[in-house]
Ligand code: FES
């Protein structure tokens with residue numbers, strides 16, 4: 001009888017291999033259809049009239065001219081959900097009205113004909129000013145901070161911050177909606193196939209089973225695409241009003257303005273340290289803004305949670321920008337930058353090598369052994385011994401080099417997931433689950449698990465996901481997908497296999513408890529001589545396919561998926577102290593992550609996180625106008641993403657010893673994106689001899705820091 | 713001149729309106745960004761026969777097939793491909809010449825199809841991602857993208873495949889420096905640059921752990 005537990009290392013053919021993603025051919029040829037690409041017969045295009053003000057009341061909306069235009073099918077004016085009156089608007093870019101028309105061009109033209117009167121009020125935008133805090137204060141105290149600082153030889157005081165960044169998914173948010181025979185069909189770009197319909201069911205006034213969601217491909221979410229959102233409900237309404245399919249995808253500027261952002265965070269930090277590197281006390285006062293949503297950062301101090309004698313204070317500023325959304329590893333990059341930068345400043349203040357300092361204090365973390373091992377590996381990868389110097393590169397000339405490091409942690413247990421696996425009499429296999437592939441390789445990993453479990457090649461297994469008619473699976477967020485879907489598909493395929501073993505046991509003359517699926521056969525355990533080929537075995541089941549349901553139950557850790565990972569990253573940069581330009585030279589990523597299903601797509605997660613990390617460390621910043629509340633760089637020229645030439649050389653390393661893998665599957669999306677801001681900031685400080693206090697490390701900030709000191 | 717009835721984009725300039733006014737010949741000036749420059753360019757442009765408003769019927773040669781298309785003159789090549797011809801492999805991301813997701817080939821040269829009008833493409837040979845290969849018949853570059861896992865969500869991928877195809881043809885033995893300089897016209901949010909770099913370098917097989 002097959003067991004649900006993951007196979008032993010010598011019984012893994014597919015799990016842990018470097019396998020190319022299965023939907024690569026569709027994506028590389030443009031055949032993959034994203035929500036943006038769904039074109040339905042007679043489809044209308046919807047476009048949104050955005051409010052230009054950060055804080056206002058809509059007094060009047062005149063849509064007569066727009067409605068009279070040839071080609072305009074409907075104009076929908078936004079109303080306050082409760083009162084039905086024209087709305088108060090609290091962030092620029094929010095929707096005032098939406099037009100559905102036969103072409104995009106006509107829809108845009110109609111928007112320009114809508115006349116709106118606003119009562120404009122001053123917005124609150126300045127989240128850097130701690131006087132603007134308005135959220136709930138959260139305070140912690142452990143030990144005796146006064147005594148801790150008194151025991152220190154040196155106390156450093158620093159200010160650190162990260163600007164607000166957006167998700168900037170390349171596929172904008174949006175969907176196509178269509179009513180047919182009283183049912184609603186939606187093709188959304190979503191991270192939440194099984195949960196999406198719940199977000200439109202009230203607007204549609206339909207039971208869930210009459211709402212059909214389909215998302216086969218989606219062009220990036222990073223935490224911003226869990227909900228159906230206002231535009232999902234607008235699409236449903238317009239489609240109902242007009243009786244036609246409606247495509248509503250956000251324009252790029254809107255995508256940047258309203259479709260998700262990561263909260264800013266700023267902190268004043270004091271660290272007490274002894275000459276020998278012992279940390280004696282921590283004090284932080286942190287604030288930041290989640291836009292229209294309450295926010296306060298509670299991840300300080302990060303990783304080094306065991307620092308004795310701490311005082312922390314966290315608070316938030318409510319600003320007139322859209323509400324924050326989960327942004328890959330919520331709150332961790334902020335906690336990480338603030339902590340690792342402050343600690344590195346403490347090391348520099350006592351003239352201690354950073355690597356030595358971090359190693360000396362590992363007992364203040366909850367993964368001392370793992371981090372120690374990872375720090376050594378990362379140091380080796382980046383050539384730390386040969387290249388390291390104390391703060392401030394003394395090499396003559398304008399180009400200064402430096403190395404910085406950082407550590408991070410994450411959970412990553414699998415979400416609740418259900419899967420059904422069907423073995424057909426012809427030997428073909430279908431796995432179905434209401435999950436989604438964000439580009440992480442979910443489809444590929446599930447296929448690998450099912451094929452491994454059944455001992456057959458991957459091309460015999462078809463994985464179907466992306467529809468809410470399949471067994472429900474969790475939203476893809478927080479690195480919970482791979483744990484959830486690998487566990488549910490392992491469970492379902494093991495159960496299906498056991499039914500099959502039952503059917504072939506008699507003809508093989510082997511008790512079913514002594515059978516296994518291996519190498520395209522059902523065989524006596526360890527004895528290929530007593531076997532039957534997979535197809536033959538499946539033909540013995542008669543006409544009826546075998547279908548079994550499996551699940552990853554909510555709640556406790558299981559033998560298939562657990563949580564808790566650590567990672568270390570080291571960055572080497574060069575900084576031109578005349579221009580302030582920071583260049584990436586080398587980057588080393590070391591990550592532990594439990595059992596890895598597909599090494600190739602897993603490595604891509606590390607590479608991708610690192611690129612995203614370089615982007616928010618060096619370039620990315622949403623800039624708002626304090627007077628109007630408008631986002632000033634809601635485009636891709638001035639909201640800058642790193643390009644292929646900006647990232648330097650990078651190497652990745654997974655901890656794949658059995659002691660790590662035996663923990664089961666753990667998610668990977670978030671952990672590697674946490675450290676880059678801190679590692680790169682520390683590398684720049686190491687190069688130029690002075691801390692650049694805020695990310696992104698733009699030339700103006702670097703030059704301003706150099707004006708305060710640092711290398712000549 | 714921009715017509716005040718038309719949609720103004722975030723820069724306050726109606727690209728489509730401007731181009732409708734001055735005709736297709738000066739469409740390359742869509743890349744200009746200042747209003748004053750736009751006016752000057754408009755003044756300089758010889759005024760060819762005016763098209764529109766309203767639809768015009770044009771023929772587009774896409775992937776070797778002649779398509780009859782009805783479009784307003786202000787419609788970009790990108791929108792014509794996606795919305796009129798259902799050739800949706802070419803993606804719309806920034807819609808203003810920054811990201812490369814809409815990259816096509818026009819007469820063999822790379823072009824951002826969001827920054828070109830459909831009427832400008834008349835009489836020229838347009839190649840889109842659909843013209844390079846199909847899932848059953850992949851081009852070598854497409855195969856290499858899959859081998860090097862140079863794609864995650866895949867939304868930037870068609871544009872990158874177009875750009876890399878042209879780059880490799882022009883630089884068959886490119887150095888790393890050349891790749892970094894030459895492949896800067898496209899952006900990826902998922903961070904697939906490691907794999908794309910290997911494709912552009914012509915590295916035959918996946919490099920474990922990065923290079
Ligand atoms: S969509 Fe054309 S360059 Fe971005």
Ligand code: FES
Pocket residue numbers: 170219220439863864865866867868869899900901902903904
């Ligand atoms: S693969 Fe997602 S944007 Fe490039």
